[in-house]
Amino acid sequence: MTHxxxxxxxxxxxxKFxxxxxxxEGKYRSKVFPNTPVGHQQFLEWLTRHDAQEAHLCMETTGVYGRDLARFLAQQQILISVVNPAQIHAFGKTELTRAKMDKADARLIARYCRMHRxxxxxxxxxxxxxLQALVQRxxxxxxxxxxxxxxLEAATGPARESVEAVLQFVHQQIEMLRLQIEIHIDKHPDLKNQQELLSSIPGIGDNTAATLxxxxxxxxxxxxxxxxxxxxxxxxRIRQSGQWAGKTPIAKAGNALLRKSLYLPAVVAKRHNPIIASFCDRLLARGKRPMQVVVAAMRKLLHLAFGVLKSGKPFNPKLGVA
Known part of the structure; x- marks a missing residue:
């Protein structure tokens, strides 16, 4: 499995997958399987028939769709890599790939795996x-x-009553899930300690800490x-060519839920976190737009979160990061 x-x-x-x-020799064998436990087992048998148990497998991070398959393969001691889709996309550009089909995508991922290991x-x-399952739910x-x-804004009569009933049920489920997350973290001392470290950062509450x-x-x-x-x-995402420089948006090629969970904490941290507040003031003084400043605050929060988790020490505003 080393080479x-x-x-x-x-x-x-x-x-399916x-x-x-x-x-x-650079030749392919292609196959489609249902994305179910039965399909996962059929895939394993297919690998065995083709003497590919020691092959290097690679897939993109596709959230919940690929999680069970990756876990199943890892449990079978199969070498599996899970990579950011942006890496595959960038690799495809280097090959001037035009086809966008599932079969072609699988072959592209195989070539990426062979080149980049x-x-x-x-x-x-x-x-x-x-915890991931609870947070996702x-x-x-x-x-x-x-x-x-x-x-609810447009509903009237019996339709409104139906929406209100659904909202009441959903609210109950949300509160129940938040309690389950809290209990789950409390049951595991390491998670509880890490949650307390993250919550020591002004702007990050228990809910955001759980997502992190x-x-x-x-x-x-x-x-x-x-x-x-x-x-x-x-x-x-830098956009520059010669003397021309376009706008610099964020890449958005990563964990969308993690990114989303940091938006409101960043808005709060701009006002209540001394490190981030002074950082944002400097950006505004340099003429940065308000949304650019919020995104920069989100990045700064991640830096602080990484610092306290890595050091095992709570946030210290005098040091910037523990």
Missing amino acids: PTLFVGIDVAKT DVALLNA PAPWVPPAEEIAT LEDLLALQTMENNR LAFLSPLERFHSAKQVVAYAGLNP
């Missing part, structure tokens, strides 16, 4: 996997609550705060 000669690209969708086995994916600990319910609140713990763990995979920022998709 594999076979590479498998996996393109995951909601109901396409695979492409790339051999040493990405690091193996390590499944999260059981308590982290549970809470986010789903909050999104549903927002949609139902929007419908769910999606930054294990912290050892990040060697710097810049890597954490890139993982959240908050790194700037």
Whole structure:
């Protein structure tokens, strides 16, 4: 498994996943499997039939759709890497790839794996996997609550009563999930300690801390705060050619839920966190737009979060980071 000669690209969708086995001669074998436990087992048997148990497998981070498949393969001692889709997209540009089909995407991922040999994916600990599921479910319910609140504005008569009933039920489920998250963290001393470290940063409350713990763990995979920022998709995307320089938006090629969870805390931190407040004042004095300043505050919050978790010491405004 140290020097594999076979590479498998996996393109995951909601109901199926396409695979492409790339051999040493540059030829492919392609197959489609249902994205179910049965399909995962069929894929394992397919790998065995083609003597590819020691191949290097690679897939994109596709949220919930690929999580079970990656965990299943890791449990079978299969070498599997899970990479940022932006990396595959950038690699495709270097090849001037025009085709955008699941089969072609799987082959592209296989070629990326052969060239770059990405690091193996390590499944999260059981308590982290549970926390991720709870946080993701809470986010789903909050999104549903927002949609139902929007419908309530236009609903009348029996339709309004139905929306109100749904909202009441959703509210109960949200409160129950928040309690479950709190209980789950309290049951694990390491998580509880890390939550307290994160909550020591003005602007980060228990809910945001839970999201950070769910999606930054294990912290050892990040060697710097810049890597954490890139993982959240908050790194700037430079657009420059010669003397021309366009706007610099954020990359948005990372964990969208992590990025979303930092917006309101950043707004709060602009006013109540001394380090971030002075940082934002300097940016405004330089003529930065308000939204640019908020995004910069989000990045700064991630730097501070990485610092307290890495050091094991609470936030200290005199040091900027523990």
